[in-house]
Amino acid sequence: MLLLAQLQIPSDLNLLGLVPIIVLGLLMVVSLCLELRDEPGVEPEGTDLARPAVLGLGAVTLIGLIAYYFKFNGDNAFYHFNQMLVFDRLTQVSGLLIAVCALLAILAGPDELERHRNTRGGEFCALIFSASLGMVMMASAASTMVMFLGLELFSIALYLLCIFFPDSSASRESGMKYFLLSSAASAVLLYGFALLYGATGSTWLVEMSDSGGLGGPLAVVGTGLVLCGLLFKLASVPFHFWAPDVYQGAPTTVTAYMSVATKVAALAALWRMVEYLGAGIAGQLAHLILFSLAILSMLVGNFLALSQKDLKRMLAYSGVANGGYLLIAPIIYQDMQRPMLFFMASYLLGNIGAFLAVAQIEALQSGPAERSSVVGLFHRQPWVAACFAICLVSLAGLPPMAGFMGKFLLFGKAIQAGNLILPVFGIVGSLIGAVYYLGTAISLFSGSAEEPFEGDEPRAEDAPTSTSHAALAICCLGVLVLGVVPGSFLSWL
Amino acid sequence: MMVSLLVGLPVVCGLAAYLMKEVGSRGFALLVMAIQMGIAVSLMEGAEAARRVHQVWIPELGLNWSLALDGANVLLVLLTPLLCFLAVLAAPRELENPAGLAGGILLLNGFLSGLFLAQNLGLFYLFFEAMLLPTLMLVSAYARKEGPETALKFLMFTLVGSLPMLLGVLILAYSPDVAAPNLDFESLQGKVPVHRQIYLFFPFLLAFLVKMPMVPFHGWLPSLYRNSPACVTVIIAGLMSKAGTYGLMKVGLLVFPGALNQLGPSLGILAVITIIYGALSALGSDSLREILAYSSLSHLGMIAFGLTSSTANGIAGATLQMAAHAVATGGLFLVVALLERRHMPDRMRRFGGLAEFMPRLAALALFLTLASLGQPGLGSFPGELMILTGTWPAQTLLTVLATLGIVLAAAYLLRWYQRVFTGPIGTYREPQDLDSLETFVLLVPITVTLLIGFCPALFLTPIQTWLEGVL
Numbered sequence: 001m002l003l004l005a006q007l008q009i010p011s012d013l014n015l016l017g018l019v020p021i022i023v024l025g026l027l028m029v030v031s032l033c034l035e036l037r038d039e040p041g042v043e044p045e046g047t048d049l050a051r052p053a054v055l056g057l058g059a060v061t062l063i064g065l066i067a068y069y070f071k072f073n074g075d076n077a078f079y080h081f082n083q084m085l086v087f088d089r090l091t092q093v094s095g096l097l098i099a100v101c102a103l104l105a106i107l108a109g110p111d112e113l114e115r116h117r118n119t120r121g122g123e124f125c126a127l128i129f130s131a132s133l134g135m136v137m138m139a140s141a142a143s144t145m146v147m148f149l150g151l152e153l154f155s156i157a158l159y160l161l162c163i164f165f166p167d168s169s170a171s172r173e174s175g176m177k178y179f180l181l182s183s184a185a186s187a188v189l190l191y192g193f194a195l196l197y198g199a200t201g202s203t204w205l206v207e208m209s210d211s212g213g214l215g216g217p218l219a220v221v222g223t224g225l226v227l228c229g230l231l232f233k234l235a236s237v238p239f240h241f242w243a244p245d246v247y248q249g250a251p252t253t254v255t256a257y258m259s260v261a262t263k264v265a266a267l268a269a270l271w272r273m274v275e276y277l278g279a280g281i282a283g284q285l286a287h288l289i290l291f292s293l294a295i296l297s298m299l300v301g302n303f304l305a306l307s308q309k310d311l312k313r314m315l316a317y318s319g320v321a322n323g324g325y326l327l328i329a330p331i332i333y334q335d336m337q338r339p340m341l342f343f344m345a346s347y348l349l350g351n352i353g354a355f356l357a358v359a360q361i362e363a364l365q366s367g368p369a370e371r372s373s374v375v376g377l378f379h380r381q382p383w384v385a386a387c388f389a390i391c392l393v394s395l396a397g398l399p400p401m402a403g404f405m406g407k408f409l410l411f412g413k414a415i416q417a418g419n420l421i422l423p424v425f426g427i428v429g430s431l432i433g434a435v436y437y438l439g440t441a442i443s444l445f446s447g448s449a450e451e452p453f454e455g456d457e458p459r460a461e462d463a464p465t466s467t468s469h470a471a472l473a474i475c476c477l478g479v480l481v482l483g484v485v486p487g488s489f490l491s492w493l
Numbered sequence: 494m495m496v497s498l499l500v501g502l503p504v505v506c507g508l509a510a511y512l513m514k515e516v517g518s519r520g521f522a523l524l525v526m527a528i529q530m531g532i533a534v535s536l537m538e539g540a541e542a543a544r545r546v547h548q549v550w551i552p553e554l555g556l557n558w559s560l561a562l563d564g565a566n567v568l569l570v571l572l573t574p575l576l577c578f579l580a581v582l583a584a585p586r587e588l589e590n591p592a593g594l595a596g597g598i599l600l601l602n603g604f605l606s607g608l609f610l611a612q613n614l615g616l617f618y619l620f621f622e623a624m625l626l627p628t629l630m631l632v633s634a635y636a637r638k639e640g641p642e643t644a645l646k647f648l649m650f651t652l653v654g655s656l657p658m659l660l661g662v663l664i665l666a667y668s669p670d671v672a673a674p675n676l677d678f679e680s681l682q683g684k685v686p687v688h689r690q691i692y693l694f695f696p697f698l699l700a701f702l703v704k705m706p707m708v709p710f711h712g713w714l715p716s717l718y719r720n721s722p723a724c725v726t727v728i729i730a731g732l733m734s735k736a737g738t739y740g741l742m743k744v745g746l747l748v749f750p751g752a753l754n755q756l757g758p759s760l761g762i763l764a765v766i767t768i769i770y771g772a773l774s775a776l777g778s779d780s781l782r783e784i785l786a787y788s789s790l791s792h793l794g795m796i797a798f799g800l801t802s803s804t805a806n807g808i809a810g811a812t813l814q815m816a817a818h819a820v821a822t823g824g825l826f827l828v829v830a831l832l833e834r835r836h837m838p839d840r841m842r843r844f845g846g847l848a849e850f851m852p853r854l855a856a857l858a859l860f861l862t863l864a865s866l867g868q869p870g871l872g873s874f875p876g877e878l879m880i881l882t883g884t885w886p887a888q889t890l891l892t893v894l895a896t897l898g899i900v901l902a903a904a905y906l907l908r909w910y911q912r913v914f915t916g917p918i919g920t921y922r923e924p925q926d927l928d929s930l931e932t933f934v935l936l937v938p939i940t941v942t943l944l945i946g947f948c949p950a951l952f953l954t955p956i957q958t959w960l961e962g963v964l
Contacts, residue, residue, distance in 0.1 A: 029779075062545075065664065116577065211850070271721070362824075375641075378593075378634070379589070379590070393626060396623065398622050398623070398626065399619040399620075399622050399623045400619065400620075400623055404619075405551075405554075406621070407659075408554060408615075408659075408663070409553070411660075411663055412663045412666060412667045412674075415663050415667040415668065416666055416667040416668075420664075423659065423660065423663065427656050427657070427659060427660050430656060431652055431653065431656050434647065434648070434652050434656075435645070435648075438629065438645075438648055439641075439645050439648075441629075442629050442630075442633045442635070442640075442641050442644045442645060442648070443635040445593075445630050445633040445643050446633045446636075446638075446640045446641040447636060447640075486551060487550065487551050487552075492550065492552060
């Protein structure tokens with residue numbers, strides 16, 4: 001009772017702003033409970049309704065959440081929950097993108113679990129919801145404490161998701177690697193937050209920037225450490241080493257989800273750090289670090305992707321490069337939020353679509369998807385190949401796909417802000433990128449149907465079901481729609 | 494609105510054609526392109542207002558859906574569906590996936606029409622890049638050999654040219670002194686100060702020179718022309734190469750007239766080098782397709798020579814020559830496509846005496862060969878003559894050298910014809926002569942080239958009217 005009495009209800013409690021967090025939390029608990037109903041090791045009798053129930057509930061709720069984000073007007077930014085959280089356009093669009101990632105993951109995930117004879121579908125969904133909850137918190141954090149809380153919440157869920165197939169050594173390796181490296185990065189981030197607190201006497205971003213303590217050496221070191229922690233999540237060079245290994249080993253649906261959703265959350269946090277720490281020497285340092293790392297990421301990521309044989313590794317390095325393009329936005333900052341979010345949306349659709357296509361390819365040829373093994377896929381699986389090609393072309397940034405509009409807007413706005421160097425490197429990077437994206441897309445169409453397919457025939461029950469087809473179709477349609485009629489989404493942003 | 498159909502119809506139907514099964518996709522594509530031609534012709538006859546459409550698309554990017562049929566593009570817009578129509582007719586009979594071919598050609602046709610019609614630089618760039626996709630697909634899937642390698646090489650060359658162009662477009666739209674980005678040609682016309690034109694023009698120039706191509710950017714040309722299926726090469730040689738020359742004319746004259754004037758002489762030298770280089774390479778080659786590829790290169794050099802002359806005669810002649818070259822080179826590749834249907838070899842030394850078995854093809858091919866080498870009375874003659882009269886006063890020496898290209902063209906094209914159709918009989922099984930449909934395929938370009946040859950004024954008037962408004 002004493003404990004309860006000590007609980008204070010925040011005076012600025014705003015339920016509307018809290019809805020996504022509450023909903024995702026409840027969803028996580030409910031899907032876990034539905035899973036717990038079965039005794040372990042005992043086959044459920046009759047048809048198992050738990051999984052469709054979790055899936056249906058999750059999908060409907062997430063669609064509701066997406067609609068909520070679309071409907072809610074974030075034009076007037078406000079702080080709430082003891083001023084720990086902020087609700088503005090950035091929170092809103094980030095939350096929307098994270099919800100879309102989660103929706104695509106739970107649509108496509110069950111197929112992959114099925115293929116690995118894994119029956120813990122409810123757990124999978126619960127972990128996805130938990131990760132999304134953390135990401136939404138991180139994206140809406142107005143305090144370094146909440147930011148860190150969100151980061152840990154989604155990181156822990158992602159460790160578990162990476163290691164979700166403990167029978168596979170690749171998955172174990174992936175989870176372990178991610179756990180070790182990411183917790184080190186979290187520690188660095190936390191240390192940075194602590195130093196910033198020491199310098200400014202506050203964990204609240206607004207107060208930190210007002211305190212005037214951002215000029216000292218403590219703040220400079222702290223800012224550097226915070227950037228390291230956030231750039232790790234963004235997989236920017238030189239913090240990108242984990243990405244290919246983790247992405248390759250993790251279940252493909254999880255890779256699809258985490259490759260984009262973590263970037264959304266980390267980028268939102270980075271944006272806020274730049275927003276509040278922008279002035280003073282710490283801000284200048286941040287600018288310099290981000291500037292050089294953005295260019296390095298664009299070049300290194302694209303170059304390393306060129307020589308990859310495994311498609312997931314290739315896409316991992318492509319993610320490094322895309323992280324570099326995204327960094328252009330916080331570097332220039334002024335007027336860059338909308339281009340950043342639009343590019344993020346186009347990257348989300350293209351990248352998740354590509355990973356989901358890889359997942360389907362894995363299912364169809366029962367083995368890892370390599371660049372050599374997808375040659376002539378168009379003649380065997382025209383639909384999957386066409387979707388994969390559309391997503392790759394979008395990632396390459398060619399019209400009429402979303403990726404083109406994203407790059408056009410991002411680079412164009414950067415030029416408008418008077419910065420020509422970053423777009424030039426961005427275009428050089430895109431040129432290198434086009435080689436492997438389009439090289440893969442071209443090889444999908446080559447060869448002929450006569451050629452025998454080398455590899456194991458897939459088991460019939462492993463063939464992708466309608467939900468994963470739906471997820472892939474959503475990505476492809478989205479890529480085309482955002483590419484051809486970007487106007488309405490752009491004006492909403 | 495009708496103008497949009499010229500782009501929208503083939504693109505939408507192209508996507509639909511992919512979904513079709515084997516049966517009917519070819520007929521469907523032919524029907525769509527026939528309708529498209531009908532629309533184009535009716536637009537030419539129709540009211541002025543129907544020939545243009547202007548719709549704000551993404552104001553923030555300065556991108557407008559702005560298309561218009563004008564004197565500069567009318568010939569190319571008419572020829573695009575026509576050549577694609579013939580290409581589908583001349584495609585190999587037994588194909589694994591005819592729907593893919595029909596869909597790809599329809600898409601390419603739509604994007605090319607969009608490129609020629611675009612009145613907005615952003616839209617122009619969009620189509621310039623978009624047409625790569627169906628081309629890569631067609632080359633990769635239907636190549637005679639080495640499909641993916643050829644496609645990738647082509648892709649690399651084109652992107653090295655065109656991605657800097659994206660930078661140029663962005664700088665034009667977003668330079669800090671521009672209040673509201675607007676990429677319409679109309680609003681860009683005369684807006685770029687001369688001192689900025691030079692360095693802004695370079696990325697555009699690079700893209701166009703690679704696309705044409707001009708020496709030394711022609712690395713992709715021989716392998717692409719040699720390895721692609723001939724029915725696709727018809728479109729690449731006949732129309733896609735015109736994306737480069739047309740872009741040079743449109744963007745150069747409208748947005749960067751000062752830069753085009755200043756760079757004209759040096760570009761003229763490059764063009765003449767291309768003319769001679771192409772001609773000599775064609776003389777030295779033994780491949781049926783390569784000779785035509787280099788011949789096309791040489792003739793495109795002539796077009797570029799006219800475009801960079803900064804004279805009304807030179808530019809008008811070059812514009813007319815674009816259409817004439819599309820028909821003549823496209824026609825010659827149609828001949829190759831028909832030979833490909835009969836599984837004929839590519840090496841010339843294995844040919845000979847084909848006229849004995851295929852008198853019809855021999856007669857029609859002779860016509861197209863003569864049209865290509867500039868025989869008076871046929872398509873290429875008026876255009877080349879106008880180019881040379883235009884360049885003569887200012888660049889006499891270069892003009893003399895360019896004329897050498899015409900002489901050489903007679904040599905290599907007649908050698909091509911002679912080796913294939915006359916002389917001792919080569920090593921192949923006795924081929925069937927053309928059936929009536931195939932005869933029709935070749936008669937169409939012959940008719941057009943005769944029309945251009947005998948009544949050039951008919952085609953020149955709209956071009957000259959347009960030029961008067963621009964120069």
